[in-house]
Amino acid sequence: MKKIVLTGAAGALGHQLRAPLAAMADQLVSTDLADAVEGLAGNETYVKADLGDAAAVMDLLEGAEMVVHFGAIGDEAPFEQILHSNFLGAYNVWNAAQKHGVRRIVYASSIHAMGMYPKTTRIDTKMPHRPDTFYGLSKCFAEDMASMYWDKYGIEAVCLRIYSASGPVGNARALGSWLSYDDLIQLVQRSIDTPITGFTVVYGVSNNDRSPVDNSAASFLGYRPKDNAEDFAEAILAQTPQADPQDKAQMCHGGPFATVPLGESGVAYIKKMSVS
Template sequence: MKKIVLTGAAGALGSQLRAPLAKLADELVSSDLVDGLENLCSNETYVKADVGDQAAMMDLIEGADMVVHFGAIPDEASFEEILHSNFLGAYTVWNASQKHGVRRIIYASSIHAMGMYPKTTRITTDMPHRPDTFYGLSKCFAEDMASMYWDKYGLEAVCLRIYSASGPVQNARALGSWLSYDDLIQLVEKSVTTPITGFSVIYGVSNNDRSPVDNSKAAFLGYRPKDNAEDFAEEILAKTPQIDPQDKAHMCHGGPFATVPLGVSGVQFIKKMSEGN
């Protein structure tokens, strides 16, 4: 490929993807809201741009073969904030991509599009949305828009419903939901290099024994996750207190996002829980 555009390049996940994506194209254009990025690859350039700015996205995406869209607010926030960065940001990316003839968008969706399903329900990729927050609702919107642009214009999209992407496993919930950084990179690489994807929804999880999702429809990508959260199970469970089976933070796929009031940060709620507050 000649050019790949990566939005959200300064984020926790975007920063993991820069070097791997740079190997897949002649040019990688990384973008975010920070003033600059360190350690640019030899074929990587950085452009500061707001995903909610249509003119900025039109300029950024021109000439791209594919867009890896990870730029958004990665947490629950007020509807107005989510509206700009996540709803409008997704629209500007899809609109610019269609007008510039981009072949495919790889989109960072989220398990929070399905967050209110109980964890005793093994969710598939073709079940109805059941969002837990404004943040989750924005992911539903983008997935449906991706489907519409595929049906209308033939613009391919791979929507990755990322679960718990992190370094080592942090808590009992992640024993099923963990996505290691290595598996994240593999999943995005496969989403870029697979010859045909159409419109696809894939769960972003590692090869966990306790995975609560059905990811069988990811097979066509050749995605074969290598890491397993079970390697951390003994240590994690030894320090996990007894769980209340009526607590939606433990019983729903969305975890704490299923319990926070709309507009209230789920990330801060998780942080307080980890600190025992």
């Protein structure tokens, strides 16, 4: 295709996506709040931009065929910060997409849109939202906006409810929730090259034996994950204490985000628990 716009290009996941996306388009425009990023592809340009700035987003999306929208605060934070980057940023992307005739938006949603469901409940793509934080609520908002813009304007959207995207599996929760970087790339590629998607929700997890989600309704995307967290299970379980069934951080899909006070960092809590 002619032009893809990637938001959040300086983040951990955006960094993984830049080269694969550059290979899928004549032009890749990468954007984030960082002053610059290294290793630009020959057909890639970088533009520093705040997604909360409507005029900047409008300029970015001019001529784009698809947007891969990974730009946002990726953690729980005070509502005012989430409002600017995640709520307003998503609105600006969809509004600019409608004005410029963008065909499809591939959106980095999150498991935290469903984070308060107990892990004993296998969740599918049709169940109601149950967010665990302001961050999760922002993902619900963007998913519902994506559905509305599909119904009103025919802008396709694939909402990727990413669970635990990382390198090697690091804890017992990730035995079900892990999304390897290779499978992340495949998921985004299939979200782009599938001929017709309409409005679709799909969970971002690898081919884990212990996966707690049901992706059958999105099987038409052709996403067939190859990595399996079970390869790490023996070593991880040997060093993991017995789970407390009364602890929502262990018993809810959102993990520690299910227990942190609203507005306080879930990532900081995870790091603290890893050290203790």
